[in-house]
Amino acid sequence: MKHILAEVITIGDEILYGQITDTNTQWISTELDKLGIRTVRKSSVGDDKERILEILQEAESRADIILITGGLGPTKDDITKNVLAQYFNSTLVIHEQALMEVTAYFKSKGKELTEINRSQAALPDTCTFISNKRGTAPGMWFEKNGKVFVSMPGVPHEMKGMMTDTILSKLQKHFETPVIYHKMIKTVGIGESFLATKIEQWEDNLPPHIKLAYLPTMGQVRLRLTATGTDLATLQADVEAQTTQLQSLVSDYIYGYDNDTLESVTSELLLKHRYTIAVAESCSVGYISYSLGSVAGCSQYFMGSIVAYSNEAKINLLDVNRNTLEKYGAVSEETVKEMAQQVRLKFNTSIGMASSGIAGPSGGSEDKPVGTVWIAYADGKQTVARRLQLGNDRDLNIKLTAVHVLNLLRQSIY
Amino acid sequence: MKHILAEVITIGDEILYGQITDTNTQWISTELDKLGIRTVRKSSVGDDKERILEILQEAESRADIILITGGLGPTKDDITKNVLAQYFNSTLVIHEQALMEVTAYFKSKGKELTEINRSQAALPDTCTFISNKRGTAPGMWFEKNGKVFVSMPGVPHEMKGMMTDTILSKLQKHFETPVIYHKMIKTVGIGESFLATKIEQWEDNLPPHIKLAYLPTMGQVRLRLTATGTDLATLQADVEAQTTQLQSLVSDYIYGYDNDTLESVTSELLLKHRYTIAVAESCSVGYISYSLGSVAGCSQYFMGSIVAYSNEAKINLLDVNRNTLEKYGAVSEETVKEMAQQVRLKFNTSIGMASSGIAGPSGGSEDKPVGTVWIAYADGKQTVARRLQLGNDRDLNIKLTAVHVLNLLRQSIY
Incomplete structure (x- = not known):
């Protein structure tokens, strides 16, 4: 199976100099992984035109999907949008729906739209507008030589909302990603190596289309089964059958599944x-x-x-x-x-x-x-x-x- | 002032696919920043030979210092050392001091050295050995065309120990970095924008060799003053004088300095x-x-x-x-x-x-x-x-x- 490849780029001096913690890229690559899209590179660069142009060029040569967060605020420091316009030979024009949404957003907070915030509705004319229900900076979707570039705000809950509402499903459709079924089995009270020994034989006998990942956290080990194929119902049945076998081996330690805590x-x-x-x-x-x-x-x-x-x-x-x-x-x-x-x-x-x-x-x-x-x-x-x-x-x-x-x-x- | 430029590279599939959180790069760039070394790019790549060679080449063309973490474990997946040997046209040979230290480490845990762990003492013959007091994978320091490459283990406390014990001071000496004095002033109970308004005039009058950074965390705002020059005592006196002025403006909100919590x-x-x-x-x-x-x-x-x-x-x-x-x-x-x-x-x-x-x-x-x-x-x-x-x-x-x-x-x- 040929993998769809992605690069994740974070733009912003604060992240580059270590002043704030980047939680976005981990979240993004985890979500891409769930769709069978493989991240091949993650990078952070500062708010610097040449550096941004350089990394866009590099990423385009390596990946099918380039996801960019940050640098979309209304202040002078935030230059991502202008650099993207240059990279895609575009002109910034006020996007009607974007203007409507940013106006509505300010109204909902009881505030008037200022000129500087009005400028947030100006988008490169080659991009597809992506709605931001949680803030004022819209997302932008570009296509070039079969590659997709998506620019999103750096504020985590705005970025996550945009990904979940729109971008992940749009990527799935665009790239006809394989059908994937995941199940997380959550254990507590047993260390990773002891758990691995107990389930070794079962793991060795997993069919080739089902992969197992160990994801340890404090005092807990999460086991993720990922099945890849063409029919969701079949994959789901395959994973459930494996889960039943796993349960019989380590039932004492399993406390839940998927979103359970x-x-x-x-x-x-x-x-x-x-x-x-x-x-x-x-x-x-x-x-x-x-x-x-x-x-x-x-x-x-x-x-x-x-x-x-x-x-x-x-x-x-x-x-x-x-x-x-x-x-x-x-x-x-x-x-x-x-x-x-x-x-x-x-x-x-x-x-x-x-x-x-x-x-x-x-x-x-x-x-x-x-x-x-x-x-x-x-x-x-x-x-x-x-x-x-x-x-x-x-x-x-x-x-x-x-x-x-x-x-x-x-x-x-x- | 010409900045010394650094790139930070993380190697490992687990980080790339979002399975573990990368806390190393933020820590590293914060420490570099304290020495006046500017991070220009952070990247993560997987345990893949071509991808690692590619990023080493790229980083060498951009930065003076290339800091690499991860991929140094004793298992087959961890290929960083072999790729570095190839990149620097080196041969892996058992390093005597490295062997002594890894043997001592195992002995302190009451364990015999296995063949696979013995291999951790094999280092590229062009590198300078860097001691790891907290684990088994040694660090490696390479020099090429005036650039410095340092490879460190990905385990955070091992990497941090190695940086603090050896690497940071070695970098300072090698690059004759400017003298820098930092002071962190910690405030609580006032939001960033209110604080900024209260100290605006003071901030505008800061001498050009002293920079201010706002570092907000939950319910708190840390203010970091950074003075750059040639004489530490002068810088310290300058920063203390500014701190005294700052105290008079927002004394109610200041609860401590530097490592205080x-x-x-x-x-x-x-x-x-x-x-x-x-x-x-x-x-x-x-x-x-x-x-x-x-x-x-x-x-x-x-x-x-x-x-x-x-x-x-x-x-x-x-x-x-x-x-x-x-x-x-x-x-x-x-x-x-x-x-x-x-x-x-x-x-x-x-x-x-x-x-x-x-x-x-x-x-x-x-x-x-x-x-x-x-x-x-x-x-x-x-x-x-x-x-x-x-x-x-x-x-x-x-x-x-x-x-x-x-x-x-x-x-x-x-």
Whole structure:
């Protein structure tokens, strides 16, 4: 199969000099990859006419699709549009629909159109106008010698909206890209190499039209299956059959698919069972609460939490037995179980969860080195605790503790 | 002044296809910028011989310094070293010091050197070896026609270590870069355009050898002053004099300098005054606690918090008066003040802080639209509340609330 090739170009001094983080190119190449379009080069150049002309020329010689973001603001620094006009031997003329849309945009914000913003509706006369529903700089689609160039604003949500609304489907149609079906299988609680060993044989036997990618993130590994062919229904059936096999190998670790997150999956489980939850945190200093509370609508099940960082707080606010703390220490199975049980009673919820550990960088001992964390689940019938051995990075330990607590919750109430 | 020009090249399919986030290039160009070296192009290419040769050739024609990361692992996919050997007409030979270091590295991990890892000590015979104290792939420094090429591993902490330990100073010496002095002035609680208006006149009067850059991040704007010249002491004095003028214009908003963070500054203030603190959170669902708790050593002042997401929790666990909640609502000056006062009593701390608001995306009203947040500070002598009007993004509202609470804390105990 011949691949359609793309280049992604970012224009702007701020990105080039490292003043702002470029999140656009990763997003764009991920979306192109989903359509079977292969990115062959990503580049950033500054707001400099010669540099921009040079990279346009280069990219045209290498790729079928050239996607450009940035440099479309109304200020003098932003020269992309003028350079594009020059590159495509075009004249800038006011585009009627573009003017209508930018006027409407300002009106919706209760503002009059200024002359400088009116100029945003002037487009090279050889381009196809692409509507921007989220801002004032329109997109531009050029065709030249069978190649497609698309210029988009650099503001991430404007660029993403434009890609999703218009450009991705227009590219699919224009290049008759192959039919592709993706499925993301999301795992938690197992490292990449252990997972790879468990599914090695299955992976080796995948049919040639289905590819597997490992995409690790913090405490999680996402597995992406990509099937390429001509008929969507067939591809979908093929991928589902492989997924079923995969499930039988590592079902304990799979928490969801595609757009699921650990947060959304635990939220759905709590809603389904009509359970309520409260959390007692020590080493995770509020991050478990934040993870539960980051889901819109969490007020239906998340009642709150007590962050008892000091031992006194564990005793006074969580009613943890002073003897337990003295005998076993704050970082122990006994203490974390009491914390989970007590916070459940305090908030009068179905479930209580807890964490206690040594986030670091100091405070470790030989028995309990930095990264030792106990977590617990209590629901009135049973209390389950688990010991984690994390690393030396305080912030990572805090965040990984929250991941493991959500995973314990998921496994306990499935 | 003639600029030394650099190009930054990332090699690896995972970055090109969007599977992992490239944080290296931003870091590298920021560090180069600090030395007065200007990045003119950033590029990513895949693990593909022809593509790598092509970009090396291009970069050589444009820049004085070509910094390359990635593609140095011991597996077959990683071909950078072989391609560099070809590009520089070199032969790979085992480098004695490299072999010693990689052997020592494995030994420190309690492992024997395997044949495949031994191959990591084979380097092109035209390069200068650069030590990697944090991993197994050495760096390589090449010189050709007055240009410098440096190849580094893609693992961020290995690359950063190598740059900081060796490469940056070696570049400075090699290119006799100008003397540069930087100072970062960190502000919070004022938007970029308001800040720009307040300091416009001062900015216009900056001497030509001092440049100002605005670097906005979430809820904060960092101002970076960069002085270029020949004598460090003079530059430092010039920048300090300008900083003093700037301070007199916007002292209320400046919370720190250079490596200070809002978290580190509030931590130092609490330690200095020997104050302890506890937090009552509603809409920020634990994120204020996380912000305070993310600082190593916070156990000296951070006692804990109560996340009272439900009204019942506000009444039962924080002793907020039921009448207050019924009369003024949970999102009100009255409620948030009681929350701050009560949490201080509960944890027996010097200071109590609180948040209550509508993080969204739903739950707003005409009076109190999404993004309405009340925050409060209480120390037993005074209670101060502040109303914020944030946006529509739930996660951003949660995080911005924490920024504003730390700012209120800073201003209250200065």
